[in-house]
Amino acid sequence: MLNPLITTARESLRYKGSGQVLWLLHRISGLGVVIFLGTHIFGMSMAAFNPPLHDAMLAVYKTPLFSIGEIALAACLVFHAVNGTRIAILELRPSLWEKQQVATRWSIIITLILLAPTIIIMAYKSISYYATHGLR
């Protein structure tokens, strides 16, 4: 059961290079953001229909567990955005296909450049909040 899986994973890595991994990450990150988005739109629309419920959702956003999840959300969103831009540009301008490898490398670099300060600021804000308000 597991052996063919491992073989597939190893062989696709060897034959097709990092593109396969990026494809899987693009899929996982997209699904991650969709799941958040569903609950998020519901929660925020409660600002109009049910303010106490809206506040309860906002209170969840301020818990340590969510603060950690949020960093994963930031990673998903930024990676999906940069990699998606690469896909869109390369496919809408097929003459650029020869630049695939360079584009792949740059989408990883740009993701990291955008993500590093975002995560540092988010983590700093969260930690200083919990330091003054305590863990609830």
Add this chain to the structure above:
Amino acid sequence: MASTTITPGHTVRKVRPIPQTRNRFELGMWLFMRYSGLALVFLALSHFWMQHVLIGTHEIEFAGTQLRWGITGQPVTVEQVIWRAYYAVMLVLAVAHGINGVRQVTYDYFGHRPAVYKGLMSVIVVIAVLISLGGMAALFMGAAAGGGEAALR
């Protein structure tokens, strides 16, 4: 397009191939994924950075939403109309992009079982439409007066 050859040693294209032009729905969706994605780079990232890096998740308050969306029953300012339009466009594009993405994933794993695929997609689409209608209605109404902050503490 078809004339582009892939040199050996280069990474092969791993993304969804350009669909047959005969299937106009799939071609439309294929294009939509790319253009809505490009628009979402600005919309979703600006929103995320505004809420986290500028405001900070722990500083988000009901009053902020009241400020941007306006308050139900009260006159709406020009800025509030712009904020509502920004959220409305993001809502429609993100939900449509996300649903079509989920459809592609569902098809990849359940496409060989049409009953399961159709059943799953019906449930997902109904839930998504209901949530989006709620989100849209909230944007038209604005945030409730008063606010629930006091109700919790």
